[in-house]
Amino acid sequence: MAKGQDDLSHDGETLPNVLWSFSSSVVEMVGEYRFPVFQHVNVKCPGRLVFIRVVTLNGECVGGFLGKVQFRVFNKVELCTLSITVKVRVHEAGTGGIMHAVKHGEATMVFGDVTYAPRDAVEQGSGEWLRCMWPVDVIAGANELEFCRAVLPPYLEIEPSSGISHKHNLLEDPAARELEQRVLHQRISKEYPKREDKTLNYLANEWYPSPSLHVIEALLDRITSTSLVPTAATGVGTAPAGGGDVASHTSGDEMEMQDRNKPGLKDKEETVISWQQKIFSQATEYLTTSPNEHPTFLSEKMAHVRKRRVGTGNKQKRERDHTFVPKLNIIEDDPNEELILRNHLGSTPIQVMHIMADLSPGKGAPALDEEEVVLCTIQIKGDGVLSIHPDFNRGRKAYVKESQKQQEADRELKMFREVYSRHKDFLQACVGGDFDMPGPDVLRMLVYGEIESAKNFEYDDLYLHFFVDLPKYWTVERQQPMSWITQTCSTKVLGRDDVAYFSFPFHFEAFYHNDNLDEEEKELEIPRFPTIMVEVLSLDSWQRYRTEGYSYLTVPGQPGRHQETIQCWRPMGSSVTSQLRRFFIGGSPELEDPTYQAIPSTFQGKYLSKYGFKTESTGSVDISLNVIMQSRAFRDKKANRQSLSSLLEALGINAVQQNISNVLDAFKKARQRMLQTRENVSQGMLKTGCWLKSRNKLNGADKSEGHSWCEVVP
């Protein structure tokens, strides 16, 4: 807890350009239980964006701003402490969460007593979900105190009993406290002059109880089938609490989860979370059912990494349903016969019909089991095999279908046609008619790819970490994962190569939309395609971890299937020590900027020089990509056969707009010419004295096109 103070006392002015820095206190949810994950954000710098969010396992944000935010000014260092209660009831599962709520203005922020609608300040295209939270602009002056709280969206409810409790005041300094109380009082009375003192006192005490750090007392509740349906667990023997440092078991009726693999799973526990303390769920994942199995080093490390999870969007949800993977025990160590059959044999659908005799006396009385006799069983399998039991061939030749007459055959054909056409209609109805189209001026690119293999790297047990880097004007859907980690694969020898096979699927969908308003600039800009940055790593059985190679692949701008091999290099250390270190204890120089493989993200200037950076070439990675592009412009392209490159340039300038501007230009020219000729003519006519006559002519010609003027021009 004392550690928290150090973290809090960062000086905001040392980081003038950073708007915020993030520090989290995470109740990580691993396994199948629904702990909300919550996070703190420590705000240190001017700008003061404050985010908290509560996230379920699936990455769905179910709430934000539970509790209050307190700011205090202490030696010109602004601190922000957040208190959060953990127990939240969600009325609707899987709702869009705060993001959604913010976008549609459903949630409101109460700031002091004034109700604000939150700003719809969602940052675009950063790719990092933290930046698109629910920002609250706390307009604190230099030496003022601010407080705010949030009104939750209607589908959220906080457990009333599990209120925020401030148990430990670490900085119990009466003088400081008094000072701040006074300042707060002043501020409140300034803002709410009509309030009574009582309310002010209440506000001051309630909203700003002490200048100290707070710890949060949280009641963690694991939701399992037994805890949801307590009666279901009555038959199950309950194990007593395993003890431990966390207080639990306050009431007798709490059910303990049945021990699965490891002891110590509790359904409810109370715990005190101090600032920046991390709590992880007790349930860890085990790959196998073997009792002495340990999760791999990589998976242990990965459990600490926050990942964008596929979740909220409808599309992703659909996909997620198809690709459900159990969290526990991915590998079956000891497959039983049924599992082998089920996974191995392609099951054909079977329909069975039993012909049965009912030998019961009848009169409404239900028949006993013995009185129902199966006379005959008829099975038809999906592959067209009809089997009848009991067998009536009795060793004779099998039943053969006779060939039918021409008339019958015709009838059958007709019937088939009808069936097929109906089936087609049915399918049409199932699939639906309206095809997904991207908006106008947008190029939608879908990439379905596989990491196929990695070849000729120095060490064994390879895995790949890769992510997609989007250039300017490209956007992706927020919930989409854009970074992946493959499994760890040991190599085999193939010819003269050491290969590791991954066949690792990934896909992403990106949108290109050039919204540059400056037309000239837009013309000069050449669209760039997303880049896949690949990092090859190895992790051996002693958990020695080595960087094996870096490379990148720009997604081809050509739709279709692409088979690409990318060659890798790895940074060399400058000294012999680092090579020795790599050999003996693992750990080798890594790139600090992951985009350094391609054009570094920080690069500005004319010449990209990597001189002085020592690398060593290593193996290669095979990637295959299927690229699909979709755009409304492609439809038009079909008519006037543009090439893809010219089409990309034209994207953003709508064809309709272009037509209109063409017409307008023509009109302007014509009008100019018309005015000129008119002037000329009128002058000429005046000179000749036929003014009146020509005027009539002019009026008549005004309504007609400009061409008719040519006759009048002298």
Add this chain to the structure above:
Amino acid sequence: MAENRDREGQSQVDNPVNQEAAFFGHPIDIHFATKGLQGWPKLHFQIWHQDSFGRNELYGYGFCHVPTSPGMHNIECQTWKPSGTYREQITQSFLGGGPQLKNPDLIYSSALRCKLVTTAMGTIHLKIGVILRNFDKFGIEC
């Protein structure tokens, strides 16, 4: 959405005699209809080995996307299988068997792959001809 309800099949057991490759010539014939580009059909494979005693053991899992562009494609699909502990690997080399995935969904999903430890196995060669219809109507280039 697949028109046929059978979306899986199984080849015969082939005994490679002259080469280090088994030839199956197993036909794949599926017809799909779609109303959006979200998701694309995937092929996933499970390679099994049957020994002279009739025991089946897993030889690999493979995955590939169905090519998006029309035409004939020669696809090489690499396979892997989960590797067990050292002890298991030794047992396996004498007795066969070995761990397999509890749920075959993991072959074609990338979510929890990083928790696996695998071994490189063989390669599947596929020839797939793809015919697309009406995709250009909706402005799709593939």
